[in-house]
Amino acid sequence: MSDFLTPAVLVGIAASGIRLATPYLYATIGETFGQLSGVLNLGVEGIMLMGAFAAFYVALTTGNLWLGLLAAIVVGAAMGLAMAFISVTLKAEQGISGIGVYLFGLGMSDLLFQKMLGRVATVNGFPSLPIPVLSQIPYLGQLFFKHNLLVYGAYLLVPIAWLVINKTTWGLMIKSVGQNPAAADSLGVSVNMVRYLSVTFGGLMSGIAGASLSIALLNVFQQNLTSGMGFIAVALVYFGGWSPWGVLGGSLLFSTVNALQNWVQVANLPIPSDFAVMMPYVLTILALIFAVRRVNQPAALTKTYERGES
Amino acid sequence: MSFFGQVREWLLTQYWLRSLVPFLAAAAAFVIGAIMLAILGANPLEAYAALIQGAFGSLNSFADTIVKATPLLFVGAGICIAFRGGMINIGGEGQMVVGALAGTIAALSLPTWPSWALIPLCLMAGFLAGAVWGTVPGILKAYLNVNEILTTIMMNGIAVQLMNFLLSGPIMDPVQIQQKSYIPQTAQLPAASFLPRLAPTRLNLGVGLAVVVAILAWVLLWRTTWGYRIRAVGLNPQASRRAGIRVERYAALAMILAGALAGLAGVTQVIGVNHRLFTDGSATGFTGGAGFNGIVAALFGQLHPLGSIPASVIFGALIVGANKMQRVVQVPTALITALNGLVVVFVVASEIWRRRIAAREELAQTPLESRLTMDGEAAES
Numbered sequence: 001m002s003d004f005l006t007p008a009v010l011v012g013i014a015a016s017g018i019r020l021a022t023p024y025l026y027a028t029i030g031e032t033f034g035q036l037s038g039v040l041n042l043g044v045e046g047i048m049l050m051g052a053f054a055a056f057y058v059a060l061t062t063g064n065l066w067l068g069l070l071a072a073i074v075v076g077a078a079m080g081l082a083m084a085f086i087s088v089t090l091k092a093e094q095g096i097s098g099i100g101v102y103l104f105g106l107g108m109s110d111l112l113f114q115k116m117l118g119r120v121a122t123v124n125g126f127p128s129l130p131i132p133v134l135s136q137i138p139y140l141g142q143l144f145f146k147h148n149l150l151v152y153g154a155y156l157l158v159p160i161a162w163l164v165i166n167k168t169t170w171g172l173m174i175k176s177v178g179q180n181p182a183a184a185d186s187l188g189v190s191v192n193m194v195r196y197l198s199v200t201f202g203g204l205m206s207g208i209a210g211a212s213l214s215i216a217l218l219n220v221f222q223q224n225l226t227s228g229m230g231f232i233a234v235a236l237v238y239f240g241g242w243s244p245w246g247v248l249g250g251s252l253l254f255s256t257v258n259a260l261q262n263w264v265q266v267a268n269l270p271i272p273s274d275f276a277v278m279m280p281y282v283l284t285i286l287a288l289i290f291a292v293r294r295v296n297q298p299a300a301l302t303k304t305y306e307r308g309e310s
Numbered sequence: 311m312s313f314f315g316q317v318r319e320w321l322l323t324q325y326w327l328r329s330l331v332p333f334l335a336a337a338a339a340f341v342i343g344a345i346m347l348a349i350l351g352a353n354p355l356e357a358y359a360a361l362i363q364g365a366f367g368s369l370n371s372f373a374d375t376i377v378k379a380t381p382l383l384f385v386g387a388g389i390c391i392a393f394r395g396g397m398i399n400i401g402g403e404g405q406m407v408v409g410a411l412a413g414t415i416a417a418l419s420l421p422t423w424p425s426w427a428l429i430p431l432c433l434m435a436g437f438l439a440g441a442v443w444g445t446v447p448g449i450l451k452a453y454l455n456v457n458e459i460l461t462t463i464m465m466n467g468i469a470v471q472l473m474n475f476l477l478s479g480p481i482m483d484p485v486q487i488q489q490k491s492y493i494p495q496t497a498q499l500p501a502a503s504f505l506p507r508l509a510p511t512r513l514n515l516g517v518g519l520a521v522v523v524a525i526l527a528w529v530l531l532w533r534t535t536w537g538y539r540i541r542a543v544g545l546n547p548q549a550s551r552r553a554g555i556r557v558e559r560y561a562a563l564a565m566i567l568a569g570a571l572a573g574l575a576g577v578t579q580v581i582g583v584n585h586r587l588f589t590d591g592s593a594t595g596f597t598g599g600a601g602f603n604g605i606v607a608a609l610f611g612q613l614h615p616l617g618s619i620p621a622s623v624i625f626g627a628l629i630v631g632a633n634k635m636q637r638v639v640q641v642p643t644a645l646i647t648a649l650n651g652l653v654v655v656f657v658v659a660s661e662i663w664r665r666r667i668a669a670r671e672e673l674a675q676t677p678l679e680s681r682l683t684m685d686g687e688a689a690e691s
Contacts, residue, residue, distance in 0.1 A: 042459060046651070090659040095398040095459045096605065100654030103602060107647025114642040115350055223644075224592070228467060235460040274475035281467035285446075288456050288464075 046105020080203015364634020440573015
């Protein structure tokens with residue numbers, strides 16, 4: 001146990017926590033937009049898997065990571081668009097249709113993986129990009145300034161998303177559609193268009209989240225690569241109170257637990273790692289209980305909108 | 311009126327189509343599946359023929375189909391109760407796992423008990439453990455309005471880790487420990503706990519139990535006061551409350567029962583099929599995804615416990631037939647998972663058409679003078 005307290009180990013765990021928050025961040029920020037507009041997309045996990053595969057396959061075959069990322073963006077946006085069509089136009093029950101999207105993504109990514117690759121492979125993912133000077137600072141450098149581009153990008157998104165949601169007309173429209181679609185509609189906001197855009201954007205971000213796993217963090221693809229991260233991401237949006245900063249806190253909490261758990265396994269500590277893995281789930285349930293009391297939950301979340309219905 | 315407008319009008323007045331909508335939706339999913347097969351370079355007809363042959367072609371394969379349908383039916387019947395009560399239960403996987411764990415522990419700790427006592431005890435243990443797993447999200451949703459979709463998913467994660475922990479220590483097969491091979495599985499259960507089998511197949515009493523449970527679920531929902539209240543709460547909680555129904559209690563009950571039935575799915579899988587519990591670290595390694603696929607079966611059966619019976623057989627057949635399909639046309643069984651997802655999406659998304667046709671039918675049957683006072687859904691065109 002004594003090596004647990006060395007600064008190097010602690011910094012290592014924290015740095016890995018910061019890195020592992022990346023997929024959560026992309027997925028949760030995208031999902032925040034969708035949920036703020038009133039649509040719960042439970043298919044995030046499936047979209048992440050498809051994005052992860054698309055990015056991995058394209059990056060592996062072309063050798064171009066940016067093309068891989070683009071593929072994940074296209075696939076993610078397409079699946080987001082499909083989810084928008086299902087939940088906005090066809091007004092399907094969001095919880096259940098999301099499970100359908102998940103099953104589709106789970107099966108499809110595995111199917112394509114087996115048919116198109118058929119073997120376990122690795123890619124050289126986005127390389128670590130130390131920021132000059134800053135990365136030389138002891139400890140802090142390793143914590144914050146020695147990551148790859150997708151990691152930096154995820155953190156950059158947090159303030160941008162906050163600005164968009166709180167300081168732009170777009171953010172106002174999204175929130176109004178999620179809080180009171182009838183009122184927004186009467187003011188001339190197209191409820192359906194705002195929801196379509198928000199959910200499609202959410203899908204796009206889930207695609208990037210998947211890509212961040214397969215071509216920036218783990219650099220592999222396998223069946224069920226995301227293993228539940230997408231579902232946790234959906235819960236984290238509640239956890240974070242539909243705010244990018246709250247979502248950042250939640251993502252970091254979970255990724256740090258993941259990092260800690262990896263370390264417990266590697267260090268072979270006498271703590272059953274199953275309980276460490278269990279912790280995030282228990283934490284999420286607790287967080288959901290407290291999230292209920294949040295005042296800013298979109299009032300129309302999961303409710304479909306039809307003109308003339310009260 | 312445009313051409314499509316006319317087609318739409320015509321379709322909306324075909325009232326006989328209403329109850330066929332879910333089947334048409336599922337059929338559409340299979341058409342897309344056929345297109346996917348063609349893109350993957352396989353002959354869709356050959357693939358589906360192999361699938362059907364693999365599922366029903368011999369006594370053994372037919373028995374396997376029924377065996378795979380069994381957990382789907384348990385879970386699906388539970389899903390019907392939950393959904394009818396306004397509860398979305400995505401926790402079938404976890405509820406199956408804890409049901410299996412409880413049943414396994416019961417069987418392992420009482421190896422000397424006779425069958426007539428041990429089997430009911432195992433079933434009861436699985437039922438109760440599943441109920442407990444449903445209670446947490448049920449109570450949280452009903453009394454604190456915590457989103458049950460998310461809590462049931464989290465309960466799945468907790469159940470899996472509990473299983474992994476127990477199987478790699480407390481209830482690990484002593485032989486594994488002795489030989490230091492440490493495969494995470496239990497010892498074989500005492501033979502007294504096995505559900506009777508129809509030799510030489512793997513067909514066992516589990517399916518009989520599942521059918522009985524599905525019928526009981528139907529009786530509960532449509533022939534008892536409890537069931538009436540569960541459905542009332544699911545349809546309109548506010549009106550139910552005004553009518554004096556304790557909404558929270560019946561909403562929670564719906565989820566608890568769903569969990570309990572999924573627990574039965576787990577325990578019958580162990581004492582009926584596997585005869586020991588093992589894990590590959592995930593829930594699906596044990597459940598085969600039945601916790602999710604039970605939702606598919608329930609939806610396909612129009613959330614009717616009796617409809618779940620044929621629906622389970624269909625989706626059980628898909629799972630069994632997929633292996634044959636993989637051998638014949640070299641398309642991985644993962645295709646079936648993707649197809650199940652499409653079925654869910656299509657069936658749920660087609661609901662709007664079923665509602666529209668129903669509304670039109672109601673409108674057509676309403677006398678002209680009383681139409682003047684109608685508004686909303688029925689007047690929509």
